[in-house]
Amino acid sequence: MPYMAILRHDMKTLWRSRLVRLWLGATALLTLLLVGANWANFMDGTLIASLLFPYLVFPWFFIVVALGVTPVSGSQAETLADGILCRPVSRFEYLLASWSARVVLVLSVYLVVIIPAVILIILAKRPVPEDTVTVYGIITALGVVGLVLTFLVSLGFLAGTLLRKPLLAVVVLIFIWYPIGLILSIFSLEEFSPISLNRAISTQLRRPWQETDAGAKDKANIQDNEVFSDQVSNFFSILSGAPSKPKAAKPDFFEGEKFDDLSLFRVSLGYGLPTIASVILASLCFYWRDL
């Protein structure tokens, strides 16, 4: 019961905030503008990908991170200690409920705006060529963006708990986030970069649930293994300073339109594990803090 009580309380408080309402309005407006402007220009997959694009980059990234910055930072810590944490609720329970409220709110705003737009795009008769967007592709693409948003909220959550000052936390995260694409490309981990993910979404949207060609699954598995082992050996060779193995040319991987070897499993791990780690670290940090 305490978990649900705090979850409801935090969600009500967040919903009442101007930032959330402004973001909801702005994201709805932007979605409308994008759909309207590209109604007759983009195919289904490209149009849906363009709607998902702003959630992974500035300015929505900034807002999502700001929403994730915790209520245990700044002057709110005193209110929290006097009003809530002196009652029969554990710090972990409070933190988990607070994190959950933020994630639920961000995902709700995202889905409330994006799902009607996607349905409209799929069902409407538009003057563009037929596309091969699949339901599986849509669900997984929305899921991947949702996972990235959850990760961003968790990052803001951790930064706010560690740094204790909301504004400082947001500024530090911005300075860490933008070079991250460069760092990920050095270690050949582009698919974990939100920028690369953007480019892969239109491919993922067109991906069927199962490949019709029986050999394609085996080929994909072999390619998966090759790419994974290449990435691991590259990562360690850069860390150790040893020269990396010469790579086979894969021009398709770097084209904006084709990311055939995008692995949902690796992307889920790549964003899911840091999300869990952020929450655990934030809990540990908050547990040891004197209020």
Add this chain to the structure above:
Amino acid sequence: MNLEVPRGSIFGLLGPNGAGKTTTLRLLLGLQRPTAGQAQVFGKPCGPNAVRVRSQIGYLPTNPKLPGNLRPIEYLELLGRLSRLPGEVRKPRISALLRAVGLLGATDQRIQTFSTGMCTRLGIAASLVADPPLLLWDEPTAGLDPAARRFTLELIRELGKTKTVVVATHILSDIDQICDHLGVMHEGRMIFTGSMQDMKRRLARHDFTLELDGAAEDVRRLAHEVTNLEGIDALANAGQMLLVKIADGRSRSRALAEVLKLIDASNLSLQAIHSGQNTTENAYLQLLQEDGFHR
């Protein structure tokens, strides 16, 4: 420090600003962690995740900072849910508490519009939502007008009949009115714990306190001369005060006259005479002075 609070008592935690009263209470609630030792309430260790301990404590902080965006009912509802109270118990209790603290007319206002006194009264109601057996109230009369102070003190007296109440304060008149046990803290240490009678009985050792002006060496010499008088004992402290105890059976006025003669013959001048009998304030100040002198 070692602190034991008798069950069912109204325990006053007394000390000057910065003595560590608030820190002690927050240690019991798990809001802060001790640098050494452990704290237990009802035999259970305290800590950040000690939910069962906090379920038995009602805490009132000094000038409580409460969630300003909520209304009183919403805030008490939240606390009721945190305390796992079922709805049929929670709702009538919240109404009764708001009526008892005089906030029934303010249920539509948000907490951020409340005055200090209203926040304190809401804090009192909040500490009683779960009907806990132990109340820890930190300076409950701080910032209150005389009528609100009286109401709060009456409430503490009433609650003390069925609960254990710990009141941290530096207002001695409050302690005098309501407490039956007290502990005195000074610079993070507990320098006295016991009943109010024990506290006042300490002064039976010092019938008078004389404030003197002059060299410390002269005060010590005077103390030595006074001690040589029959039936009189004297102690000079670091602050040029002479603490004089008169033995039972000896005339107080005659003894005082002899002491005053000695002062007159010395290089010291008398600034003030305080009678030390049965005054909590003097007992408290004396404890602080003795503690400072011994360190």
